[in-house]
Amino acid sequence: MDPKEVEIPGNSDPNQPGGRISHLALDIGGSLIKLVYFSTNYDVDDEVGRSGKKSFGVSNGNRDHPVLKGRLYFVKFETSKINDCLEFIQNKQLHLGGYRHLEAPPIDKTIIKATGGGAYKYADLFKEKLGISLDKEDEMDCLVGGVNFLLKAVHQEAFTYMDGQKEFVQIDHNDLYPYLLVNIGSGVSMLKVDGDGKFERVSGTNVGGGTFWGLGRLLTNCKNFDELLELSHRGNNRVIDMLVGDIYGGTDYSKIGLSSTTIASSFGKAISDNKELQDYRPEDLARSLLRMISNNIGQISYLNALQFGLKRIFFGGFFIRGHTYTMDTISVAVHFWSKGEAKAMFLRHEGFLGALGAFRSYDKHGADDSLVHQLMQPFPTTSCLAGDKICSPPNGELNENESIECSVYAS
Numbered sequence: 001m002d003p004k005e006v007e008i009p010g011n012s013d014p015n016q017p018g019g020r021i022s023h024l025a026l027d028i029g030g031s032l033i034k035l036v037y038f039s040t041n042y043d044v045d046d047e048v049g050r051s052g053k054k055s056f057g058v059s060n061g062n063r064d065h066p067v068l069k070g071r072l073y074f075v076k077f078e079t080s081k082i083n084d085c086l087e088f089i090q091n092k093q094l095h096l097g098g099y100r101h102l103e104a105p106p107i108d109k110t111i112i113k114a115t116g117g118g119a120y121k122y123a124d125l126f127k128e129k130l131g132i133s134l135d136k137e138d139e140m141d142c143l144v145g146g147v148n149f150l151l152k153a154v155h156q157e158a159f160t161y162m163d164g165q166k167e168f169v170q171i172d173h174n175d176l177y178p179y180l181l182v183n184i185g186s187g188v189s190m191l192k193v194d195g196d197g198k199f200e201r202v203s204g205t206n207v208g209g210g211t212f213w214g215l216g217r218l219l220t221n222c223k224n225f226d227e228l229l230e231l232s233h234r235g236n237n238r239v240i241d242m243l244v245g246d247i248y249g250g251t252d253y254s255k256i257g258l259s260s261t262t263i264a265s266s267f268g269k270a271i272s273d274n275k276e277l278q279d280y281r282p283e284d285l286a287r288s289l290l291r292m293i294s295n296n297i298g299q300i301s302y303l304n305a306l307q308f309g310l311k312r313i314f315f316g317g318f319f320i321r322g323h324t325y326t327m328d329t330i331s332v333a334v335h336f337w338s339k340g341e342a343k344a345m346f347l348r349h350e351g352f353l354g355a356l357g358a359f360r361s362y363d364k365h366g367a368d369d370s371l372v373h374q375l376m377q378p379f380p381t382t383s384c385l386a387g388d389k390i391c392s393p394p395n396g397e398l399n400e401n402e403s404i405e406c407s408v409y410a411s
């Protein structure tokens, strides 16, 4: 794209008098649509500028673009409710926050960065309903771009979770690579990341978040994902999982390092209990299912980390949902299989990696890493609650309905 052919317009944000929205990016996945957008109350920022002038190219002397100070907003919708998402974008006029091809025919003039399979599947719908074109960015590129951005720019983004203890991880920018990124969406992608834009998708599994939600819904009749998570929180997996102790008469199988409480076979008790589905409590079914899927992903992740000699594994994707039991199970699996050698880490903005990567790609043609050049500690806001039809996570760990204070360059 020739920078001369485009402009990034600002438009009014009805929720923020005088606010301007200058960028919107989408990640349209198999289960969820994620939106990231930037909004500012200020016009061109005076404070950061040099020589008392408006801040053109402030922190990067090569740039001759104004700097806008404002906030990044994070919102999500279920993909099956894409019409709610279109309505939200329309109501807030977010679709004007892309870039414009000045010479394109009217229907192709406004362009929004988008990633995920839905950027292909729903391109015509976006054109028909909002009159915008989706500029497709590769999903894996965006995931890696999103994580690297978060790890470098956001204070207290990554943390470990084990035995009920959450600890933020200090990221050394000079010692970040290589690492394994495990993105648990509907399906799971595993990427070995060696640098910014330097990565390989080394593995994946079809047993992921979609499997948990899909099977869980069938087994428990839950009506939404958070209800299923909430159920799992209250359940006891031992009711339905077959443990080593169930097979070994209550004792450990210590010769091969298995304690009596290790799950020998997920859902294994169902073969001999002589019970029907309705005889099990939905709580216990949900717990066994969550544990089975989290364990499996933890183990495959560890095996990939082992194969490529990686000690750090970052887990992202909306399956995790900041849910303590999920994180605990994944961490224990990684710890168990790696004998404490590898470390599972989680991300505060876990579900927005791809959308953030797409957001960053607006700056592809600019200098270095300068679209979002200044970030502060994220803190909660209520600004985007109105458009989000999805409840907050059960443990109150907000990964949506949050904003990050930041600055962007506008063309």
Ligand SMILES: Nc1ncnc2c1ncn2[C@@H]1O[C@H](COP(=O)(O)OP(=O)(O)OP(=O)(O)O)[C@@H](O)[C@H]1O
Pocket: 028, 029, 030, 031, 032, 033, 078, 116, 117, 184, 185, 186, 187, 188, 208, 209, 210, 211, 212, 213, 225, 226, 316, 317, 318, 319, 320, 321, 351, 390
């Ligand atoms: N409110 C929700 N509704 C549906 N699923 C949810 C919700 N919250 C969390 N999830 C979980 O998150 C998963 C989707 O995660 P994510 O948005 O990262 O992936 P995706 O982009 O939709 O999938 P993919 O990348 O495979 O296309 C769901 O499959 C489900 O397990």
Ligand SMILES: CC(C)(CO)[C@@H](O)C(=O)NCCC(=O)O
Pocket: 029, 030, 117, 139, 185, 186, 187, 188, 189, 203, 204, 205, 206
């Ligand atoms: C197909 C994608 C990449 C779509 O996001 C994801 O759902 C996934 O990685 N699924 C796992 C596919 C596999 O590697 O078996």
